[in-house]
Amino acid sequence: MHEQGTISIHTENIFPIIKKALYSERDIFLRELISNAVDAISKLKMVSYAGETTHSADPEIVVTIDKDKKTLAIADTGIGMTADEVKKYINQVAFSSAQEFATKYANSGAGDQQIIGNFGLGFYSSFMVASNVEIDTRSYKEGAEAVHWSCDGSTTFTLDSSDRANVGTTITLTLQEDAEEYLNEFEIKRMIRNYCDFMPVPIKLNDEVINKQTALWDKSPKSVTNEEYLEFYRYLYPYQDDPLFWIHLNTDYPFVIKGILYFPKMKADIDPNRGQIKLFCNHVFVSDNCDDVIPKFLMPLRGAIDSTDIPLNVSRSFLQGDPKVRKIQDFIAKKVGDRLTSLYSDSREEFLKCWQDISIFMKFGSMNSDKFYQQVKEILVYPTTSEDEKVKSESGNYTTLQEYLERNKAEHENQVFYTSDPIAQGTYVELHKNQGIEVLTFDSFIDSHFINFLEREFKDIKFARVDAEIDDRLVDKESKTEIVDPKTNKTKSDHLQDIFRAALNKPKLTIRTEAIKAEDAASAPPAIILLPEFARRMQEMTAVLQQGSVSFPEDHILLVNTSHPLMEKLISLDASQILVDGKSESANLANLICNHVYDLALMAQKSFDADSMKGFLQRSNQLLTTLTSKI
Numbered sequence: 240m241h242e243q244g245t246i247s248i249h250t251e252n253i254f255p256i257i258k259k260a261l262y263s264e265r266d267i268f269l270r271e272l273i274s275n276a277v278d279a280i281s282k283l284k285m286v287s288y289a290g291e292t293t294h295s296a297d298p299e300i301v302v303t304i305d306k307d308k309k310t311l312a313i314a315d316t317g318i319g320m321t322a323d324e325v326k327k328y329i330n331q332v333a334f335s336s337a338q339e340f341a342t343k344y345a346n347s348g349a350g351d352q353q354i355i356g357n358f359g360l361g362f363y364s365s366f367m368v369a370s371n372v373e374i375d376t377r378s379y380k381e382g383a384e385a386v387h388w389s390c391d392g393s394t395t396f397t398l399d400s401s402d403r404a405n406v407g408t409t410i411t412l413t414l415q416e417d418a419e420e421y422l423n424e425f426e427i428k429r430m431i432r433n434y435c436d437f438m439p440v441p442i443k444l445n446d447e448v449i450n451k452q453t454a455l456w457d458k459s460p461k462s463v464t465n466e467e468y469l470e471f472y473r474y475l476y477p478y479q480d481d482p483l484f485w486i487h488l489n490t491d492y493p494f495v496i497k498g499i500l501y502f503p504k505m506k507a508d509i510d511p512n513r514g515q516i517k518l519f520c521n522h523v524f525v526s527d528n529c530d531d532v533i534p535k536f537l538m539p540l541r542g543a544i545d546s547t548d549i550p551l552n553v554s555r556s557f558l559q560g561d562p563k564v565r566k567i568q569d570f571i572a573k574k575v576g577d578r579l580t581s582l583y584s585d586s587r588e589e590f591l592k593c594w595q596d597i598s599i600f601m602k603f604g605s606m607n608s609d610k611f612y613q614q615v616k617e618i619l620v621y622p623t624t625s626e627d628e629k630v631k632s633e634s635g636n637y638t639t640l641q642e643y644l645e646r647n648k649a650e651h652e653n654q655v656f657y658t659s660d661p662i663a664q665g666t667y668v669e670l671h672k673n674q675g676i677e678v679l680t681f682d683s684f685i686d687s688h689f690i691n692f693l694e695r696e697f698k699d700i701k702f703a704r705v706d707a708e709i710d711d712r713l714v715d716k717e718s719k720t721e722i723v724d725p726k727t728n729k730t731k732s733d734h735l736q737d738i739f740r741a742a743l744n745k746p747k748l749t750i751r752t753e754a755i756k757a758e759d760a761a762s763a764p765p766a767i768i769l770l771p772e773f774a775r776r777m778q779e780m781t782a783v784l785q786q787g788s789v790s791f792p793e794d795h796i797l798l799v800n801t802s803h804p805l806m807e808k809l810i811s812l813d814a815s816q817i818l819v820d821g822k823s824e825s826a827n828l829a830n831l832i833c834n835h836v837y838d839l840a841l842m843a844q845k846s847f848d849a850d851s852m853k854g855f856l857q858r859s860n861q862l863l864t865t866l867t868s869k870i
């Protein structure tokens with residue numbers, strides 16, 4: 240048999256277009272050819288199950304590199320093709336999708352970068368790297384003649400008889416000069432591992448089986464042990480910390496979707512834009528990036544998703560608007576939500592152990608997807624100062640917002656007190672705690688947005704940071720009105736206001752006085768800084784918009800604690816007016832103390848820059864010297 244023919248395609252110069260468009264994705268040719276080989280092996284299995292043939296051979300794919308001839312061959316023990324099938328499937332089917340691709344590319348007007356090779360490229364993608372492609376094949380069909388097809392990338396081909404004895408197909412590529420890297424064994428091994436690792440047929444190179452073959456996601460979740468899940472994770476992401484927990488997806492309805500999604504230990508700097516989930520289509524690796532298939536907020540997860548239902552096309556942008564993809568996204572998000580809620584209800588203790596690592600993800604997800612938020616809102620928890628038995632756990636004390644509101648309904652209905660930095664704001668937290676006011680911690684970088692989100696969700700609730708205002712319960716209102724100077728009718732508060740205003744001389748600073756309640760008066764701070772919630776949030780927002788750092792607001796409040804013992808002394812110092820060398824030494828000392836008290840209050844709020852620190856140290860020394868000179 241000898242036949243020569245013309246492949247009927249209408250787009251001129253089809254191969255240069257394909258080569259140009261897919262240049263950066265050239266590796267995919269091997270994935271396509273090996274996928275075809277796996278399909279051919281499955282088809283043979285199917286016809287044999289159907290009783291159409293008794294032929295059987297060990298399923299295997301052998302990749303052979305011939306450096307002298309500059310060829311790369313992929314041989315399979317699959318179904319093979321008759322001459323008619325070659326004409327039909329190769330000359331017509333394969334080339335028609337090539338044409339479709341080229342037309343799409345030519346019309347898209349998109350730059351090379353926007354066209355990414357996925358599926359549908361098939362057999363013809365071999366012309367991206369080969370100057371000549373040969374097919375040597377023999378069908379499983381009784382009496383079928385083996386055939387040899389050859390094409391040099393032009394639109395003509397030859398079809399001859401072949402002396403091939405075995406059922407199956409060998410595709411031999413004569414590599415172009417610029418594709419000789421595919422003669423390198425390491426490179427081919429890497430490509431097989433990358434694209435074909437989980438294909439269910441052994442793929443051999445130099446008698447060595449290169450691929451893993453079994454995909455853990457295919458197994459029934461009940462039959463997989465924790466150690467197997469961990470091992471698989473370590474295989475996919477070597478040298479990484481073990482994951483916290485995982486979700487095994489295994490469904491046939493409404494979509495065929497399998498996979499394992501792992502929750503890794505998340506760092507504070509997670510980048511939700513960088514997905515790490517591997518996407519497979521029937522065990523064939525497609526992409527390291529499931530951007531279009533996974534909802535954005537699930538991006539920090541890792542693992543693998545395998546689905547033949549994900550409509551992949553040559554141009555990835557096609558995917559985004561696809562309604563099926565949206566349904567798949569919702570489905571995956573729901574599964575993730577289910578897993579989290581069942582973890583919480585099965586073992587709150589285990590859930591809380593992971594909380595530090597998953598909280599940012601869950602808050603981010605809640606803000607991004609209402610469906611997800613509705614699913615998880617009851618299990619969003621926050622560290623709390625409450626000592627209630629119900630909130631205790633080995634990982635610390637945690638409460639949900641609902642529980643918090645319920646517990647504190649009588650004390651402060653609809654008001655949530657929180658700290659954004661339990662260490663720096665420790666003084667304030669302590670003050671609240673001592674008066675029995677429960678404080679929650681919202682200290683991640685996402686929390687200022689998340690608090691806004693919660694305030695939108697719970698319309699009546701107001702969040703106030705512990706340093707925003709002093710709650711009435713923390714102060715003794717009566718002591719404020721006590722008159723201490725019968726001559727001037729001034730209260731202690733009036734006096735202290737005068738002293739501090741004169742000493743600090745800061746027009747933008749508001750000075751307020753309150754008697755802070757404390758069991759031991761000296762244990763409460765002599766003064767604290769208040770940053771009104773609204774003004775502080777505005778400032779934070781402006782900083783975000785201007786991409787700057789949040790500077791400390793100049794118009795803050797200094798709240799002087801009139802019940803601190805230091806304040807009595809300060810009033811008498813100021814009043815004594817002891818003159819040394821014509822100067823009032825006591826007034827000078829009072830001035831130093833006021834500035835020192837102010838600085839100490841500031842220090843609980845912000846770190847000092849070099850100049851402020853220098854000033855603080857100098858004054859501290861001066862103050863110590865003045866005080867010790869009295870001894």
Ligand SMILES: Nc1ncnc2c1ncn2[C@@H]1O[C@H](COP(=O)(O)OP(=O)(O)OP(=O)(O)O)[C@@H](O)[C@H]1O
Pocket residue numbers: 271275276279315317318319320328329332333334336358359360361362363408
């Ligand atoms: N190794 C092979 N053994 C048997 N038949 C093959 C082999 N390779 C290709 N074919 C036949 O050629 C056809 C065209 O292959 P091609 O790769 O272009 O497209 P496809 O596999 O049908 O789909 P896709 O474009 O998604 O890969 C296949 O459907 C199959 O019938």
